[in-house]
Amino acid sequence: MTIKYTKDHEWVRVEGDVATVGVSDHAQHQLGDVVFVELPDVGRQLQQGKEAAVVESVKAASDVYAPVSGEVIEANADLENDPSLVNTGAETTGWFFKLRLSNPAELDALMDEAAYKAFVEGQA
Amino acid sequence: MSMNNQGRPTDIRSTTNSAVPDTVTGNRGLQIEEPLIFEQDASGRCGVDLPEVPAVASRLGAVKPRAKVGLPGLAEPQVVRHYTRLSQKNYAIDSGLYPLGSCTMKHNPRLNEKMARLPGFSDVHPLQPESTVQGALELMAELGRWLTTLTGMAAVTLAPAAGAHGEMCGIMAIRAAHEAKGDTGRTKILVPESAHGTNPATAAACGYAVEAIPATEDGRVDLEALKAKLGPDVAGLMLTNPNTCGLFERDIITIAEAVHAAGAYFYCDGANFNAIVGRVRPADLGIDVMHINLHKTFSTPHGGGGPGSGPVVFAESLAPFVPVPYVVQDKDGSFRLVEQAGDGPAFGRMKAFHGQMGMFVRALSYMMSHGADGLRQVANDAVLNANYVLASLKDVMTPSFDGPCMHECLFDDRFLKGTGVTTLDIAKALIDEGFHPMTMYFPLVVHGALLIEPTETESKAGLDQFITALRALAERAKSGDAEYFQAAPRLTPRRRLDETAAARKPILRWTPEAAAEKVAAE
């Protein structure tokens, strides 16, 4: 099970044909206290790079893009009650949604952990 | 994820030394704690005395009368005290300098309040026969004449209820004008990065794609970038002038020419008209349409967030597209309202009735008080005051741009680099010094913006005191006393508030259930 990252700071973890998506720990730090997460409805078809969710801190709202294409099969209901999970467990309990991959090849273009780390450091 | 750069620090840095002295009541001298009206309820108490209801047979039809609303009962003295105490927790122009950039918080003359309350204006129904409201229509026509004369424009609508509503009106007129020409291929509105948030929100609401125009090093629109984006797909440009960095767009006439050459219209956000009123007529700059915030330039009170009023002036190019209703004067000298758009190019309506009449009276009262000579002096003094603040702070803070400013001066947070103090902290410390903070973190084109607009109604002595306070704070921040700032404000009715908690679990109203829980917990 590998984790991959986008330049827009989403992560995706794939098991079989199911991908779990969230925002990176780095992104969580940049956002500050997350107060609300708007998640996609189950059944929605997402396109890679297109808007999938919205994450809000007190003074900022940011779009979260789908790192890969697919159909949403689950949204993290826990985030509705406790959006702070994004801060405390960005890459674990604070996941956003799961989707069924429609084009696994899209994963190839994403960064692995080391590449993402270097990317973030390069941005700073 | 698109990282949005509007974010600013909102966390409360807790401090051990509470600012609250230990009184039995929680009151602190003139600062008196005040419960919600709902917490002062006693059933059967009432603040009005009404006549008995005549016995009649109900004509409500099949609907059953309502059993209960749930409002609290208070007597008149309690109500007076409640709102008086609450008012004392507010900072206001009447109490001191309110240098919010782009908001033009100037003195609100009380004559204007008195005029708006003349029964001939305040006690007139909007749908009375026109023969009984000739004075009201005359006032609207006269206000329109002042606005078109001051801007050099051909036509005006008074209907929009606020600046953003005026923007909507202007962009609708632009769309209507393109449609009337059969030109339907224009899908974009260009908006500079420094624009107020309402500009892109308005353009997007009207179905346009918004394209940002970058700023140059000197804080103005990048003319070459603008020209590169202009084309047959551009419906218009929305530009604030003077812009939100407090700078006059030097190339504005060239910009207007380029916009027109591309077949597009030039919308000007008139939020900063105060800087140039009486000195420059926007029509002479090539602007096609502009809204005017009566609650900024023409001093109608902000009232804690409204009501505003946002008349829009139109050049000849867009004059046929003025929305209904509007006032016309007939040959016999009488006034009438055109209330139906009919089949002509006019569109509308944008709200119920004829506009914010109460604001029209106040604004005209203000204009007549100043006259053409006084309004020119308004612009002069507003610009002089802002430049005086800029000149007096530029050695301790970091101005974002060189050269003179217009009615407001912009600093960024480079002077705070490495101090651990943020723009927000400076603002909160300024509150303890008895001033309302400046506009913070706007415009977005500089980091940690501090935008100061003193307005013309501040005295030199008042500015000097503000400058002294801000200089001292800047120096204190650089001396490494970050903790002082992070704990500010200390002397206000409430200290920093937990905005994260408010947004995570929104409590947007009082409920009897919550009140019962509170009692149980105590």
Next chain:
Amino acid sequence: MRYLPLTEADRRSMLAAIRASTVDDLFRDVPKAARLSGPIEGLPNHMGELEVERTLSAMAGKNLPAGSVPSFLGAGSYRHHIPATVDHLVQRGEFLTAYTPYQPEVSQGTLQVLFEFQTQVSLLTGMDVANASMYDGATACAEAVMMANRVTRRKKAILSGGLHPHYRDTTTTDARFIGFETVVMPAAPTGGEDLLSQIDGDTSCVVVQNPDVFGHVRDYTDLGKACQAKGVLLIVVVTEAMSLGLLTPPGEMGADIVAAEGQSLGNALNFGGPYVGLFAVKEKLVRQMPGRLCGQTVDADGRRGFVLTLSTREQHIRREKATSNICTNSGLCALAFSIHLSLLGEEGFTQLARLNHAKAVQLADKLAAVKGVEIVNDSFFNEFTVKLPKPAAAVVEQLAERRILAGVPASRLFAGELEELLIVAATETNTESDMDAFAKALAEVLS
């Protein structure tokens, strides 16, 4: 100039500090071609208070104040008695001259008022949550439709024929430019319209008014259920907030959004503005709501306080993705509304509503006795429609000559149609002798 504190000496010393020789130097970025060398032509120079007061009083004197004669106008703007306390408190400079409460530490007064206002509006409408006000009822209505479009991701609104035409037109203006569809039902002055059959898969909402523009009192409970079954939002418009003291609130009838005009409480007629739009929704819709919201929280010392919240919906954060471009609200008018309602309380508000209804019943009886006059309504609150044997606009003009403001001709609202209909309102301000004078004069004009 009495509003300008700088003296010539101040100006000289400030210019010296800036190192500018004249103030004109500060305007050097203005293109030469656009610089005016002196005061703008065609406008007078400054005036003293006395002169301004004289000029404006002369204009005001050309109007006929509604309170100076028997007046029965309504149709979205109502003349009620406003207790003296309201205007006194509204004019406190700390309320009048404060800005939007973006700095909560120095704005707890305005913020607590807004929190209380939101609660009052929620209670009146029977809804879960209300915002801190909109420009007016008509813009609130249009915003409600756009919100329904967002929530349902559909684009067609069905507007009842009983909706105030100004509200309808405000909404259709937005529809034209913002790009959504409206189905406008024909005016139904005698009641009855089939809204349900208009609903299809594209419908986002149905907009109804209660009491409707002709004054009919409606029960929308069944419509609400039907809408819910189809995933369509029910928007209930109220133009006479006083009616909420007596009628079933929209929340109890299944409204998803309530858009109302709050002028009747605390706010004078003002020839149509400024007024105060009320906007209330069901809890689950709160994040799709336009306008400012005030919320409760605690400060650094743990004490209760208030802040503007959920502001990521708004234009200053979301810019082109905002739920609405609205920035300004109607704060001071909301304050007047809130103070008036605090004075009234449960007892006063409900009694005042009953009083309004009783006055209208009395008036209806008196007008029904006039030959040729027919009361159209079988139900009403404080406003109803009468059918006259001749065009109402002319009758209203003739009555105005007799110094009676008789009501609103329906033709003024419906672009010349329904010319025999007159919409008449009565409030607590109308005495029995006002009503007798109206009935008598009407009989004379019709005879």
